[in-house]
Each structure stands twice: as C-alpha cells, then as structure tokens.
Amino acid sequence: MNFYAVKAIYKFEMARTWRTLMQSIASPVLSTSLYFIVFGTAIGSRMQSINGVDYGAFIIPGLVMLTLLTQSLSNASFGIYFPRFSGTIFEVLSAPVSYVEILLGYVGAAASKSVMVGMLILVTARCFVDYEIQHPVWMFAFLVFTSVTFSLFGFIIGIWADSFEKLQLIPMMVITPLAFLGGSFYSIDMLPPFWQTVTLFNPVVYLISGFRWSFFGVADVNVALSLGMTVLFLVLCIVGVAWIFKTGYRLKD
Amino acid sequence: MQPIISVQNVSKIYKGGFQALKHVDLEIKKGEIFALLGPNGAGKTTLISIICGIVNLSEGTVNAAGFDIVKDYRAARGAIGLVPQELSTDAFESVWNTVTFSRGLFGKPRNDAYIEKVLRDLSLWEKRHTSIRELSGGMKRRVLIAKALSHEPQILFLDEPTAGVDVELRRDMWAMVRELRRKGVTIILTTHYIEEAEEMADRIGIISKGEIILVDDKSALMEKLGQKQLAIQLQHPLTEIPANLSQYALTISEDNVTLVYTFDTQNEETGVAEILRKLNENGIEFKDLHSSQSSLEDIFVSLVHGND
Ligand SMILES: Nc1ncnc2c1ncn2[C@@H]1O[C@H](COP(=O)(O)OP(=O)(O)OP(=O)(O)O)[C@@H](O)[C@H]1O
Ligand SMILES: [Mg+2]
Numbered sequence: 308m309n310f311y312a313v314k315a316i317y318k319f320e321m322a323r324t325w326r327t328l329m330q331s332i333a334s335p336v337l338s339t340s341l342y343f344i345v346f347g348t349a350i351g352s353r354m355q356s357i358n359g360v361d362y363g364a365f366i367i368p369g370l371v372m373l374t375l376l377t378q379s380l381s382n383a384s385f386g387i388y389f390p391r392f393s394g395t396i397f398e399v400l401s402a403p404v405s406y407v408e409i410l411l412g413y414v415g416a417a418a419s420k421s422v423m424v425g426m427l428i429l430v431t432a433r434c435f436v437d438y439e440i441q442h443p444v445w446m447f448a449f450l451v452f453t454s455v456t457f458s459l460f461g462f463i464i465g466i467w468a469d470s471f472e473k474l475q476l477i478p479m480m481v482i483t484p485l486a487f488l489g490g491s492f493y494s495i496d497m498l499p500p501f502w503q504t505v506t507l508f509n510p511v512v513y514l515i516s517g518f519r520w521s522f523f524g525v526a527d528v529n530v531a532l533s534l535g536m537t538v539l540f541l542v543l544c545i546v547g548v549a550w551i552f553k554t555g556y557r558l559k560d
Numbered sequence: 561m562q563p564i565i566s567v568q569n570v571s572k573i574y575k576g577g578f579q580a581l582k583h584v585d586l587e588i589k590k591g592e593i594f595a596l597l598g599p600n601g602a603g604k605t606t607l608i609s610i611i612c613g614i615v616n617l618s619e620g621t622v623n624a625a626g627f628d629i630v631k632d633y634r635a636a637r638g639a640i641g642l643v644p645q646e647l648s649t650d651a652f653e654s655v656w657n658t659v660t661f662s663r664g665l666f667g668k669p670r671n672d673a674y675i676e677k678v679l680r681d682l683s684l685w686e687k688r689h690t691s692i693r694e695l696s697g698g699m700k701r702r703v704l705i706a707k708a709l710s711h712e713p714q715i716l717f718l719d720e721p722t723a724g725v726d727v728e729l730r731r732d733m734w735a736m737v738r739e740l741r742r743k744g745v746t747i748i749l750t751t752h753y754i755e756e757a758e759e760m761a762d763r764i765g766i767i768s769k770g771e772i773i774l775v776d777d778k779s780a781l782m783e784k785l786g787q788k789q790l791a792i793q794l795q796h797p798l799t800e801i802p803a804n805l806s807q808y809a810l811t812i813s814e815d816n817v818t819l820v821y822t823f824d825t826q827n828e829e830t831g832v833a834e835i836l837r838k839l840n841e842n843g844i845e846f847k848d849l850h851s852s853q854s855s856l857e858d859i860f861v862s863l864v865h866g867n868d
Binding site: 309311312314315316318319322323326393394395397398399400401402403404405555559560 | 574575612613614615616633634635636637638640642644646648649650651652653657660661662663664665666667668669707
C-alpha cells in the first residue's frame with residue numbers, strides 16, 4: 308500500500324477546500340441557514356408537528372441530506388474532472404499507485420469534506436431550532452455512508468463527464484429533484500397513496516428516512532430497509548468504479 | 561549489460577482504429593542519454609506514454625528497471641520520472657506544494673532538503689511560494705522537471721523539454737541533463753532540434769509513422785556523416801574524369817559542369833590540394849569551390865522521406 312500517495316492526494320484535495328473556503332464550506336452553511344429561517348422559523352411556526360416532531364426540527368435531517376448529496380457529488384466529481392480537464396491527471400496515471408489508493412485519496416477527501424459540512428450544518432441548525440439526536444452513532448454512520456456513497460457516485464460522474472456542462476447535469480437534473488421529492492421537507496405519508504408508491508422508487512427517500520430515524524426515532528420506511536438500500540447504493544457505486552478502473556474508461560487511451 | 565528499458569514488439573492502436581505504433585522494438589542502456597527523433601505524429605509521445613503507464617499498449621511487452629510495466633507496475637513506475645510535452649500543471653498550488661505532492665504520489669517519504677536542492681538547481685527556489693499560474697512558460701516547464709525529479713527516479717523521460725525555451729535556459733537544461741547522467745540517471749529525450757541530439761545524445765533513434773527506422777550510436781552516425789563534399793565548378797563541361805585523377809572519389813554532375821569530391825574529414829590527407837594541382841596539370845579550369853558537410857538533419861530527412 309502506497310500510503311504516501313494516499314496522503315498526498317488527500318492533502319492536495321483538502322488544500323483545495325481550504326483555499327476555496329467560502330465556496331466549499333461557507334456557502335452550503337449559508338444556504339441551509341436560509342432554509343431554516345424560511346421553512347423552519349417563518350413557515351414552520353404555522354405548521355403542525357409531523358409524527359410528533361416539530362416542523363422546524365423535522366426538516367433538519369432532510370436539509371443535511373440534501374446538502375450532503377449535492378456537496379459529495381460536486382466535490383468528488385470536480386476533484387477528478389479537473390485534473391482530466393487540465394491534463395495533470397497524467398501524473399497520477401504514471402505514479403506507482405493502485406486504483407484503490409487513488410480512490411482513497413480522492414473519494415476520502417470529498418467524503419471528509421461532506422461530513423464536515425454536514426456536522427457544521429447540524430451545529431448551525433442548533434442556533435435556529437431545538438433538537439435532540441436519539442441515535443448519534445447511527446446518525447454518524449448514515450452521514451458517513453451517504454457521503455462516501457455519493458462521493459463515489461460523484462467520482463463516476465467526474466470520469467464520465469467530458470465537459471463542465473455534463474459535470475453539472477446529473478447533480479442538477481437528477482439529484483436535486485430526487486432530494487427535494489425524497490421527503491426533505493415532508494413526510495411521504497402526507498402524499499396521496501399513488502404518489503407514495505411512486506416515491507418508493509426514489510432512492511433518496513430511504514436515505515432521508517433512515518437519517519431522520521436516527522434523530523427522532525420515527526421513519527417513513529423501515530430502518531433496516533433504509534440501511535439496506537444505503538449499502539446497496541454503496542455497493543453499486545463500488546461496482547461502477549471498479550468497472551471504470553478495470554477498463555480504463557475515459558482515463559487511459 | 562541488461563538494458564534498463566526494453567520494449568518488445570509494442571503496437572498501439574488507438575480507439576477509432578489509428579495505429580500509432582507498429583511492432584516497436586527498442587532497448588535503452590543504463591546510464592545513457594538516448595534521443596528519440598521523428599516528425600510530428602511519428603509516435604514518440606505515444607511510446608513514452610506507454611512506458612510510463614499513461615496509455616495502454618495493444619500488443620507487446622515493456623520492461624523498465626527490470627520490471628514488467630503491467631505486472632510489476634509499482635516497481636517499474638517508481639523508477640521513472642516523466643516531463644510531459646504539454647505544459648499541464650496545477651494552477652493555484654504553490655511550486656513547493658506541487659513538487660512535494662509529486663514526491664508523495666510516488667511513494668517517497670518527505671525530504672525537504674532534497675526538494676530544496678532540486679528547486680535550487682532549477683532556479684525555482686525564490687519562487688517556491690508562488691502559485692504556478694503566475695509563472696512564465698519556461699518556469700512552468702522547470703516546475704514539471706522538478707516534479708519529475710522529486711522522487712529521485714533512475715530513468716527520466718523528457719518529451720520535447722526545450723520546445724519554446726530560450727537559448728539560455730536550453731543551455732541550462734543541457735547542463736542539468738549531463739549532471740543527471742553523471743549521477744547515473746538514464747535519460748530519454750525527444751526533440752525536434754537535431755543539434756540538440758547531436759550535442760547531448762549517446763545514442764539516437766529515429767521513429768517515423770510508428771516504426772523505429774534506425775537506432776545507432778551518435779558517434780557511429782556522425783562518422784557516417786563525417787563525410788565532406790567538395791564541389792568544384794568547372795569553367796567548361798567535362799565528360800570524363802582524367803586518368804591521373806581516377807584514384808579519387810570523384811564524380812561528375814549530370815550537367816557535366818561540376819566535379820564532386822567526397823572525402824573523410826578524419827583523414828590526415830584529404831587530397832584536396834593534390835586534386836586541385838592535378839586539375840591544373842590537365843588544364844581543367846574551375847571558377848568556384850564549395851564544400852559542405854552532411855548533418856544529422858540530412859540523414860534524418862532522407863531516412864524519413866525514404867519511409868514515405
Ligand atoms: N489519444 C489519441 N487518440 C487517437 N489518436 C491519437 C491519440 N494520441 C495520439 N494519437 C495519434 O497518434 C499519432 C502519434 O502521436 P504522438 O503524439 O505519439 O506523436 P509524436 O511523435 O509525439 O508527435 P509530436 O512531435 O507532434 O509530439 C498521431 O497521428 C496522433 O494523431
Ligand atoms: Mg509528442
């Protein structure tokens with residue numbers, strides 16, 4: 308195992324985070340704060356509690372997930388797309404590193420950053436609403452799992468994309484709608500029965516539901532199912548990445 | 561002695577079907593400076609990229625530093641440093657960070673003293689905290705060299721290191737390459753400047769259209785090239801070489817007005833004075849003399865065209 312290489316890539320990627328502190332940390336925190344003010348405090352005060360949870364608190368897990376998904380995708384996809392775009396990827400390809408080490412470096416950094424942002428949002432939320440976390444260990448596990456999974460997914464997008472436009476395409480056109488419709492702001496049993504069934508095809512539902520359970524002990528879908536689905540996505544992404552590395556898809560001519 | 565790089569029967573067909581390399585065989589000796597020459601699109605960068613692991617080969621095997629580049633890629637790649645043709649550098653990182661990154665990537669523990677030496681040798685020490693986008697093109701090229709040297713490679717590839725580099729920096733680079741060779745580093749460089757190959761290389765390989773068409777010691781090549789030609793412009797056309805001049809390698813041009821004498825510059829006696837005297841004796845008048853030496857460029861051009 309080339310630990311020096313993993314460390315070098317990880318450090319390099321994290322340095323990018325610190326250099327672009329406003330964009331990478333401050334901006335997600337600011338935008339979530341706005342959601343809290345608008346949905347949590349202003350509108351939420353007129354909303355009924357959902358499953359016994361105050362609306363302001365109810366949206367916290369959803370908002371964290373929303374940010375986690377978009378951040379993981381954009382960090383990881385940009386992290387690998389940019390060296391491909393600028394040509395500096397040659398160095399990584401010519402280095403004595405295995406694909407696992409490349410992944411640990413890039414995906415590890417992207418996921419760490421997401422976890423950091425997620426934690427920061429939780430702290431920020433505390434300034435607006437009172438909440439407690441019933442299962443902190445599970446909460447953290449969901450946080451890390453989701454960050455890793457979506458960072459892997461982002462890595463795949465960053466390798467697939469051959470333009471900046473494509474890089475934005477999936478996060479904007481697929482993930483954001485899925486996250487909004489996945490129950491960030493509502494419980495899915497507030498939907499008509501038909502749409503409840505449709506919603507079950509939305510993978511993000513399972514992530515948000517499981518995550519919310521770790522906070523309040525209530526969930527839209529069974530927790531075991533949530534966990535199972537989260538692990539399934541993780542496995543799917545790993546398979547995707549393994550295929551990319553095996554074939555050299557878009558990395559090597 | 562076992563070659564430090566051995567390329568056997570390597571072919572490359574890019575997606576889309578273009579064959580960039582055709583059954584290339586090449587051996588690089590340990591400690592030499594090898595110059596790879598060839599016109600644009602000949603396959604120089606492709607060959608280097610394959611050896612360094614950036615491009616997959618379609619056929620054949622490559623060994624570097626005694627290791628198969630596919631099966632033992634870690635050991636093989638760890639021995640190699642590459643300065644690419646394109647100026648692909650990070651933009652926002654500092655010189656210091658980008659060079660230490662490279663060292664880590666190649667699995668070496670931190671060694672600030674060594675990195676400092678590399679940066680000083682390349683006159684980059686003053687710029688170590690500058691972010692790369694603020695550097696000039698020549699400096700960026702040096703940063704790439706520093707990155708390639710950061711992990712103390714045994715083999716260094718320089719893909720057109722002096723393209724777009726001013727005369728002074730080119731001299732500096734040549735000195736640096738010689739210094740590296742003195743320390744035992746094997747250097748493979750590609751260039752379009754024939755005089756660079758003449759100046760630097762121990763051996764020269766010429767590649768054209770994906771095929772290696774010649775590999776030879778530079779001195780052997782130069783010897784072949786060390787021939788000089790003397791063209792004697794005659795006052796009156798001549799159809800036959802006089803008998804007393806037949807011992808010399810003289811030819812008459814097609815229009816019969818030029819006598820061409822080919823001789824070896826290494827010889828003590830070139831025979832030029834003798835010929836001129838005998839021409840006088842035979843009453844052959846001449847109006848002008850012109851001598852020329854064939855250069856590497858000449859064979860290069862003739863070989864590459866011969867390959868058309
Ligand atoms: N990624 C690629 N896909 C398809 N064809 C390629 C690719 N890279 C190079 N080629 C083709 O392979 C041939 C050899 O290219 P290569 O870059 O190896 O040439 P070169 O000898 O380095 O030329 P130059 O002196 O211009 O740098 C060229 O015809 C080029 O168009
Ligand atoms: Mg080239």
